Structures are given as C-alpha cells and as structure tokens.
Amino acid sequence: MQTEREQTAEGGLREQHKARRRFRILDATRELLRESPGSVISTERIAERAEVSPATVYNLIGPREKIWEALADGFMDELEDRLAELGAGDPREVVRSTVQLFVGDPVVSRRMVRGWEESGLVLDRSPLVQLRRAMAEARTCGLLRADVDTDALAAVVSTSCVGALHRWVAALIDDDEFLANALFALDVALAAAAADPHRDQLLAPLRARGAV
Known part of the structure; x- marks a missing residue:
C-alpha cells in the first residue's frame, strides 16, 4: 500500500x-x-x-474553441514573463510590450483572435492587470490626479487596445499603426488624468502627433 x-x-x-x-x-x-x-x-x-x-x-x-483560449493563455503567460523581466511600471512599456508580443508571431496571433469567440477578452488578463498597477503607480508618484480611478482608466485603454488589435487582425492597419493606435489611446487617457505639475509632460506625446 x-x-x-x-x-x-x-x-x-x-x-x-x-x-x-x-x-x-x-x-x-x-x-x-x-x-x-x-x-x-x-x-x-x-x-x-x-x-x-x-x-x-x-x-x-x-474542443477547438478551447484550443484558441489555451493559445491566448500562452500569449499572456509570455507577456507576464516579459513584463516581470522589465519590471514594467511604465504604462507605455506595458502597452508597447503587449503589441510587440502579437506582431512578433502574426500568423498565430491573428488566427487565435479570429478563431476565439471571446477574443474581446484577450487582454483582460495580464496586460490589464499590469496596466492597472502601472496606472496606480503613476497616481502614487503624483503624475496622475489623486481623484482618478486608475482601474477605470486602465479598462478604457484596454478596450481601445482590443479595438486596435482587431483592426490589425483584419489587416486594416499595419504593425506600426497598431502600436501607434494603442499608444495614442494610452496618451489620451494619461493626459486627461494628468496632475497639474505634470500636465505638459503627459501632453507632450499628443502635441508631437499634432493631436492637440
């Protein structure tokens, strides 16, 4: 026995x-x-x-639906490892690393997003968790106003990034545009929530694009 x-x-x-x-x-x-x-x-x-x-x-x-979900989980595991190595506390680095992960394996990531019925949730795990932390850290450091709900801010950015992801999957935008769209959504959110002493700093990326 x-x-x-x-x-x-x-x-x-x-x-x-x-x-x-x-x-x-x-x-x-x-x-x-x-x-x-x-x-x-x-x-x-x-x-x-x-x-x-x-x-x-x-x-x-x-079944097949679960295969796509399992591939998405694998993507997010890899992203978590990348962000852990970077010690990413910068919201821009979280967004940049997420986009680079998808464009780095375009065939697999496109098929995964097309095949998975719940692909709108693909960024709900690692990048959203990391983005929430990075936004909260930015508020703690005084970059963002103290009254800002950083979880809600991160959710808005994540939704915009999912939209950019689906446009990229449909080949409506290229790799560079995917990154630019995702960072634009982040920059708009950060500028809107900027604390007064850092407003010019957080508006700078939008001014560089001619968006303001």
Whole structure:
C-alpha cells in the first residue's frame, strides 16, 4: 500500500506529464498554423504532430474553441514573463510590450483572435492587470490626479487596445499603426488624468502627433 508521500509524489509526476503533453499540443498547434496559415487545423492533425492521441488533445485542452483560449493563455503567460523581466511600471512599456508580443508571431496571433469567440477578452488578463498597477503607480508618484480611478482608466485603454488589435487582425492597419493606435489611446487617457505639475509632460506625446 502506498504511503501518503508516495501518493503525493506520484500525483505530482502525473501533473508534470500532463503539463508536458499540453505544451507539446500547443506547440504543435502553433507550428501547424505557421506552416498553413489559411488551412483548417483539425484535432487529428494537432494530435499527430504532438505525438499524442486525439482523445488526449480533447482531455488536456478541449474542443477547438478551447484550443484558441489555451493559445491566448500562452500569449499572456509570455507577456507576464516579459513584463516581470522589465519590471514594467511604465504604462507605455506595458502597452508597447503587449503589441510587440502579437506582431512578433502574426500568423498565430491573428488566427487565435479570429478563431476565439471571446477574443474581446484577450487582454483582460495580464496586460490589464499590469496596466492597472502601472496606472496606480503613476497616481502614487503624483503624475496622475489623486481623484482618478486608475482601474477605470486602465479598462478604457484596454478596450481601445482590443479595438486596435482587431483592426490589425483584419489587416486594416499595419504593425506600426497598431502600436501607434494603442499608444495614442494610452496618451489620451494619461493626459486627461494628468496632475497639474505634470500636465505638459503627459501632453507632450499628443502635441508631437499634432493631436492637440
């Protein structure tokens, strides 16, 4: 009969095996998307590339909708790692890093956003959390007015960034315009919430664009 420690170790090993197979499945999905951007990626093709059974794909990820969601989670995990390395407390760096993540793997990110029915929520996790923190830090430092609701401000910027993301996915704007649109939304929000001593500083990016 197994001891409690042995059962715990066995359970931990099972979870590690599941995590490795899940990683292989998502990596295989990305590879297939990059190889055949316009094709339908079936569970069977993903399973074959990942060297697992179709049932394993379904059990560890779920149906196709969940595959897109899992890819989005992977994007956000990578973004969290990038921002942690940067120690990003600057709202502009949060927005810039988010855009760079999507344009850095355009085939996968475009298919993910098109395929995921809830893609409007794609920025609700990591970048929004990081942006809230950065906005709150800007208020604490006195850059923004003390009466500003920084969570609401971050949510407005995030909504604008999602809109820019969808325009980029639809090829209505290019990579540079995607970044410019996202930063413009942030700069407008920061300028509107600027504390008096820093108003000129936060208006400067808009003045440089000729927006004010």
